[in-house]
Amino acid sequence: MLLAEEGGEMLGFTVCGECRDPDASDQVGEVRMMFTASSAWGRGAGSALMAAALADLRERGYSEATVWSFADNERANGFYERHGFTRDGAERTEEAWADTLEVRYRRRL
Numbered sequence: 001m002l003l004a005e006e007g008g009e010m011l012g013f014t015v016c017g018e019c020r021d022p023d024a025s026d027q028v029g030e031v032r033m034m035f036t037a038s039s040a041w042g043r044g045a046g047s048a049l050m051a052a053a054l055a056d057l058r059e060r061g062y063s064e065a066t067v068w069s070f071a072d073n074e075r076a077n078g079f080y081e082r083h084g085f086t087r088d089g090a091e092r093t094e095e096a097w098a099d100t101l102e103v104r105y106r107r108r109l
Contacts, residue, residue, distance in 0.1 A: 002052045004036075004045045011045035012036035016053040019066055021090070021104070029062035029109075034076075050083050058109045065109055068092070071101040080105045 004011040012035050019030040031053050036046040057065050067085060069076050085105035093099040 002049055002056070004040070004049050006045075009039075010037065011040035011043070012049055014049040014053045016057055016065075017060075021066065023090075024066070027061075027063045028106075029057035029060060029065050031057075031065055031067040034067070034079075046079060047083070050079075054083075054109060063109055064106060066104055066106045068102045068104050070097075071103045077103075077105075083107070 001013055001015045003013045013033070014031060014035070015033040016029060016031050019028040020032075021028075021030070024030075031050070034046070034049065034053075036049070040046070054065060065085075066088070067080055069080060071077075071091070084107040086107065087103050088106040090104035092102050092104075094102070
C-alpha cells in the first residue's frame, strides 16, 4: 500500500502486487486499488500514486500491469487511459459489487 498525504491530510492511496487473475502469467502485476479523495482531484496526487505503483511493480520484476475498473466509471477510466492503460477485452461481474460490469485495463511497464 502506498499513501499520499500532505500536511497530515490523506490525499489518496493505492495497493499493488501480483495479479490475481487466473489467466495472468507471472510477468503481470496488478494495481489492485486506487483511491484519491475528491478534495485532491486535479492536484497530481493520483498521478503520483499511479507512477509510484507502476515503479513498484517494475522493481518487483513485472513487465505488465492490469487494473480493473467499473465500465461506467468514466472519470476513473479516463485516468487509467491517460496513464497508458487500454482495455484488453476481459470483463467480469461480482456479487460483492452488485454485479456491476467491470472491465480490465492493461499496459506494459
